[in-house]
Amino acid sequence: MRQVKLFDTTLRDGAQTEGISFTVEDKLKIAKLLDKLSIHYIEGGWPGSNPKDIEFFKRAKELKLKNAKIVAFGSTRRANVKPEDDANLKAIIEAGTPAVAIFGKTWDFHVKEALKITLEENLKLIEDSVKFLKKNGKEVIFDAEHFFDGYKANPKYALKVLKAAEAGGADVLCLCDTNGGSLAFEVQEIINKVKKQVKKPLGIHAHNDSECAVSVSGMAVHCGVTHVQGTINGYGERCGNANLCSIIPLLKLKLGIDCISDEQLKNLTEVSRHVAEIANLPQSAHQPFVGRSAFTHKGGIHVSAVIRHPGTYEHVKPELVGNERRVTISELSGISNLLYKAKAYGVDLKKDTPEVKGLLARLKELELEGYQFEEGEASFELLVKKTHGVFKPPFTLESFDVVTVKHGIEATKVKAKLRVKVKDKDEDKFMETEAYGDGPVNALDGALRKAIENIFPVIKDVKLTDYKVRVLDSKAGTAAKVRVIVESTDGVKTWGTVGVSTNIIEASWFALLDSIEYKLMIEGKT
Numbered sequence: 322m323r324q325v326k327l328f329d330t331t332l333r334d335g336a337q338t339e340g341i342s343f344t345v346e347d348k349l350k351i352a353k354l355l356d357k358l359s360i361h362y363i364e365g366g367w368p369g370s371n372p373k374d375i376e377f378f379k380r381a382k383e384l385k386l387k388n389a390k391i392v393a394f395g396s397t398r399r400a401n402v403k404p405e406d407d408a409n410l411k412a413i414i415e416a417g418t419p420a421v422a423i424f425g426k427t428w429d430f431h432v433k434e435a436l437k438i439t440l441e442e443n444l445k446l447i448e449d450s451v452k453f454l455k456k457n458g459k460e461v462i463f464d465a466e467h468f469f470d471g472y473k474a475n476p477k478y479a480l481k482v483l484k485a486a487e488a489g490g491a492d493v494l495c496l497c498d499t500n501g502g503s504l505a506f507e508v509q510e511i512i513n514k515v516k517k518q519v520k521k522p523l524g525i526h527a528h529n530d531s532e533c534a535v536s537v538s539g540m541a542v543h544c545g546v547t548h549v550q551g552t553i554n555g556y557g558e559r560c561g562n563a564n565l566c567s568i569i570p571l572l573k574l575k576l577g578i579d580c581i582s583d584e585q586l587k588n589l590t591e592v593s594r595h596v597a598e599i600a601n602l603p604q605s606a607h608q609p610f611v612g613r614s615a616f617t618h619k620g621g622i623h624v625s626a627v628i629r630h631p632g633t634y635e636h637v638k639p640e641l642v643g644n645e646r647r648v649t650i651s652e653l654s655g656i657s658n659l660l661y662k663a664k665a666y667g668v669d670l671k672k673d674t675p676e677v678k679g680l681l682a683r684l685k686e687l688e689l690e691g692y693q694f695e696e697g698e699a700s701f702e703l704l705v706k707k708t709h710g711v712f713k714p715p716f717t718l719e720s721f722d723v724v725t726v727k728h729g730i731e732a733t734k735v736k737a738k739l740r741v742k743v744k745d746k747d748e749d750k751f752m753e754t755e756a757y758g759d760g761p762v763n764a765l766d767g768a769l770r771k772a773i774e775n776i777f778p779v780i781k782d783v784k785l786t787d788y789k790v791r792v793l794d795s796k797a798g799t800a801a802k803v804r805v806i807v808e809s810t811d812g813v814k815t816w817g818t819v820g821v822s823t824n825i826i827e828a829s830w831f832a833l834l835d836s837i838e839y840k841l842m843i844e845g846k847t
């Protein structure tokens with residue numbers, strides 16, 4: 322079977338993403354995740370340009386990676402300097418990695434305009450930079466910068482550049498679509514010509530400015546390229562780099578190339594989400610293969626078909642990449658969505674029963690009121706389980722009072738008073754509490770916790786991580802209904818709950834109450 326090596330540059334090219342700033346700790350964490358995924362090469366950074374990267378290479382040695390080789394990146398030597406005296410090449414060697422990637426100019430226009438040296442000199446410095454690194458025992462990946470644009474402008478010269486790197490002893494000649502403007506059919510034509518002219522294995526490094534980086538990379542492999550560079554989640558400057566989270570399943574599941582094992586492929590979704598968390602950017606829900614919505618079905622007809630035969634609306638099985646099939650609860654939902662969901666919650670609902678009809682009617686009513694359960698699914702699960710009688714809330718609200726006071730320029734104070742009836746060991750107790758908060762929701766949250774925390778200590782673990790308010794009928798002005806979504810976590814699980822009312826405090830209370838009830842439900846406290 323054909324071998325294709327995966328080369329990740331999340332830590333180097335991916336770190337150029339606007340909004341991303343990796344610490345050394347972040348980079349070490351990502352390297353470990355990439356190793357777990359069994360990526361063959363991890364480009365760690367540019368030691369010649371950045372002290373943070375030097376630190377990374379030092380500490381990366383302690384990682385004891387099982388699968389991946391760490392790679393240091395840099396440029397060819399400067400003109401008029403011997404390789405052994407070139408600070409950048411020296412820094413690459415000092416990084417102490419088994420493999421290195423160096424880039425050289427391939428487009429004649431850049432050689433003349435950016436480097437301001439002759440075309441011949443450029444060939445010379447590429448060849449002896451590679452030779453120098455090889456002499457120092459490195460595996461050398463030569464990145465032919467702007468290869469495709471260079472080839473389109475001056476094919477003879479672009480080929481000479483590859484041959485210079487080959488003469489220097491480069492192990493891989495990586496063809497870069499640095500500006501991301503090439504289309505797959507152009508790449509196909511060019512690679513088919515190039516592969517007849519050079520002997521060393523070819524690689525591909527594509528940027529995504531035409532939204533073609535993944536298809537260009539797939540095409541390159543189809544043409545015989547055996548080394549593919551990209552980043553997790555397609556991070557990178559401008560529109561990003563080729564997305565390894567798409568390329569890996571494409572190679573495995575469509576081209577039949579065993580670049581990582583089936584078991585490792587199941588880590589892909591987790592790695593994508595974890596790296597997004599480290600990057601502090603939300604993972605795009607619509608990202609192919611690994612996004613939250615990649616296998617989410619909403620239309621009722623689609624759902625009933627997918628339940629019978631997943632292949633009807635899914636091109637691959639979600640579990641192969643560690644993702645899951647989801648069905649949303651929305652106004653499009655029919656009976657099949659409801660039954661599918663209930664089954665996932667472990668509730669056995671039977672089609673055509675009064676219970677199911679009642680639940681559907683209630684669902685339609687709530688949706689009409691402005692409820693939407695896509696972000697507040699825990700509220701929906703509670704509704705199903707309460708209706709089915711498998712969950713009975715152990716406490717009920719008797720009343721609350723929320724007072725907001727503002728005197729002159731003094732800071733606003735909010736006090737919440739709450740009375741709840743709690744079941745404690747089959748005995749009804751009435752708890753009355755008060756709490757102050759930064760705002761009404763915070764104060765209510767505080768008062769509720771005071772009231773029931775001693776009886777149900779598990780709720781101490783619950784933290785509210787997000788709070789969103791959406792005005793539903795803005796034409797009604799300040800009398801408009803609002804929908805509040807609360808996101809909570811107990812450190813292990815994350816769940817969303819929803820509340821709707823014309824009163825923002827009441828809407829927030831509904832969402833807050835569901836959040837606490839949900840935690841009690843998963844802990845089996847009924």
Ligand SMILES: [Zn+2]
Nearest residue numbers: 334499526528
């Ligand atoms: Zn790049």
